[in-house]
Amino acid sequence: MNSIPGTIAAIDTDGSLSLVDIDVAEGTTMTALIVETPECCPWLRTGHTVQVVFKETEVSIARNLSGLISLRNRFPATVSNIRCSGMLAEICLDFVGQQIISIITNRSAQRLQLKTGDQVEWLVKANEVSLTAK
Amino acid sequence: MIEINVTKRLHTAEGPMDLVFSADVDQGEFITLFGPSGAGKTTLLRMLAGLTTPDKGTIIVNDQRWFDSTRRVNQPPRQRSIGMVFQDYALFPHLSVAENIGLALPRQKRRTVVNELLNVAGLKELAERKPDKLSGGQRQRVALARALALKPAILLLDEPLSALDLNMRLNLQEELLRLHRRYQPTTLLVSHDLSEVFRLSRHVFVLDKGKVTRSGSPAEVFSRSQISNKFRFTGEVVHIEPSGVVGIVHVLVGQDVVQVIASEQELATLTVGKRVLIASKAFNPLIMPLAG
Numbered sequence: 001m002n003s004i005p006g007t008i009a010a011i012d013t014d015g016s017l018s019l020v021d022i023d024v025a026e027g028t029t030m031t032a033l034i035v036e037t038p039e040c041c042p043w044l045r046t047g048h049t050v051q052v053v054f055k056e057t058e059v060s061i062a063r064n065l066s067g068l069i070s071l072r073n074r075f076p077a078t079v080s081n082i083r084c085s086g087m088l089a090e091i092c093l094d095f096v097g098q099q100i101i102s103i104i105t106n107r108s109a110q111r112l113q114l115k116t117g118d119q120v121e122w123l124v125k126a127n128e129v130s131l132t133a134k
Numbered sequence: 135m136i137e138i139n140v141t142k143r144l145h146t147a148e149g150p151m152d153l154v155f156s157a158d159v160d161q162g163e164f165i166t167l168f169g170p171s172g173a174g175k176t177t178l179l180r181m182l183a184g185l186t187t188p189d190k191g192t193i194i195v196n197d198q199r200w201f202d203s204t205r206r207v208n209q210p211p212r213q214r215s216i217g218m219v220f221q222d223y224a225l226f227p228h229l230s231v232a233e234n235i236g237l238a239l240p241r242q243k244r245r246t247v248v249n250e251l252l253n254v255a256g257l258k259e260l261a262e263r264k265p266d267k268l269s270g271g272q273r274q275r276v277a278l279a280r281a282l283a284l285k286p287a288i289l290l291l292d293e294p295l296s297a298l299d300l301n302m303r304l305n306l307q308e309e310l311l312r313l314h315r316r317y318q319p320t321t322l323l324v325s326h327d328l329s330e331v332f333r334l335s336r337h338v339f340v341l342d343k344g345k346v347t348r349s350g351s352p353a354e355v356f357s358r359s360q361i362s363n364k365f366r367f368t369g370e371v372v373h374i375e376p377s378g379v380v381g382i383v384h385v386l387v388g389q390d391v392v393q394v395i396a397s398e399q400e401l402a403t404l405t406v407g408k409r410v411l412i413a414s415k416a417f418n419p420l421i422m423p424l425a426g
Contacts, residue, residue, distance in 0.1 A: 001400065034362040035416045043360060053361070056397050057380075086378030090397070101397060103380060127417040133360035 002059065003051045003132075004098045006030065011046060013037050018044065020131060022052050025096035031072050032129035043133035050131045058128040059102035061091060062121045063112050071123045079118040084109060093122055135161060136288065136320055140181055140191035140201070144344065146172055153177055153344040159337075161196070162318040166331045166352075169341035175324040178341075179290045182322065183218060184211035195287050217281030217319065219294040225265040225276055232261040235280045251279040254316065255309065271302035275309065282317055289319040296326065300389050307333050328356065328368055328409075329388050356411070366413035367392075371406050385412055 006022035009029060013019075020032045030052050038044045065074070077093035077100060084090075089109035093100040100122055114120070136159040144151045153174035159165055167175040180186035182193060184200065187208060193201040200209045225234050235257075236248040252258045255275050265273055274294055281289060291310075295303045307330060314321055325331055331338050332352045340348040340355060348355045356368050369387035374396075381401045383394045394412055396404065404410065 001397070032362075033417070035364045036362045041362070044362075055395075057395060083379055088378045088380060090379040101399075103397065128415055130413065130415060131362045 002100050003053045006052050008046050008048045031126040032131050033126040053130040054124050054128050056101045056103040058124050060123045061102050074121050074123040077122050079116055137194040140188035142189045151344045164321045164335045166323045166325050166335040166338045168338050173341040174344045183216050184214050215287040217286035218290045219277045219281050221293045221297050227265050230262050231276050255279040270298050286319055289321040291323040293324050363413035364416040368411050371408045
């Protein structure tokens with residue numbers, strides 16, 4: 001799983017759901033949609049340090065993405081390694097000094113003509129992002 | 135309040151092992167002892183019951199000294215207010231259900247208490263049956279009713295449900311919770327079954343090689359990190375199947391085997407037999423009613 005440290009910057013709660021913004025680097029904020037509220041969860045507080053956790057298979061990769069998209073978790077990164085085996089490909093990305101891994105189909109990796117050093121964007125839906133307290 | 139503070143040297147197949155256990159248990163609590171075989175769980179129950187003598191320490195139950203090695207106090211089992219249920223149904227084969235439940239009761243109270251327990255434990259229809267005419271689940275229900283008959287201060291349960299099939303086990307877990315709520319005996323349960331630990335107990339002690347390695351609420355003890363996910367289970371890795379850049383990890387959760395995709399980094403931390411937490415986002419699972 002991908003796991004990057006961050007600091008909770010904002011929490012928007014509605015019923016049992018919270019939309020949590022987490023600063024993961026200078027000027028870079030990720031968003032997580034979780035079934036949790038600050039009342040029930042002692043570490044869900046602005047300023048608290050958390051790990052932002054999401055599965056490799058939930059990370060999409062885009063090249064020259066244009067137009068509007070609902071996802072707000074989209075970040076530039078550099079391809080640092082590619083490993084293909086069978087149906088799937090593991091793409092390692094360098095994202096503000098953190099490693100992000102994306103597992104996509106080999107077919108998609110071929111279609112994007114990905115190679116080491118490429119500038120790409122990676123994307124993950126907010127509802128696929130989990131938080132853990134340290 | 136039960137104050138337990140005991141040590142005992144045990145001679146196991148792997149050589150000598152010191153069992154060390156120390157805990158204060160509040161009146162009416164439901165505690166589980168969890169851990170591999172040979173960890174000392176049953177010995178601990180036997181020491182509370184007075185069937186095994188600790189080398190050193192004290193057992194104080196509601197201010198009564200059951201055992202104190204320095205004062206040479208060691209109450210015999212019959213003077214300790216204890217109810218016990220073990221995995222094998224130790225019912226008297228020649229006595230009926232009602233007679234088994236009432237066996238230890240004084241004559242004048244017998245009828246009232248037995249009738250109440252027959253009612254509460256749903257055994258009324260079976261009162262006159264002999265144990266060999268009962269199912270495994272019914273026998274354990276009788277054993278439980280009998281253990282509660284004397285309103286013991288402590289109820290000791292040594293894997294009482296482990297020989298039953300899943301449905302019967304779930305039924306009896308409910309039953310056990312209901313009886314515990316009604317009579318509130320301080321209960322110590324030995325269990326291998328994680329789902330049982332989560333369902334029944336508020337506090338768990340994990341024993342390994344005679345020592346308590348972790349203790350706390352089941353959620354604190356078995357979910358290592360504080361994770362936001364609401365869709366999560368604990369289980370045991372039963373099989374790992376490599377598939378290209380990922381692996382398919384088969385995890386036994388309760389009675390079901392589920393499959394989880396793991397990356398190479400994750401696979402490096404997993405082996406068959408390892409206990410794991412699996413979590414997904416609550417947004418992810420599909421949900422659909424079953425026919426019937």
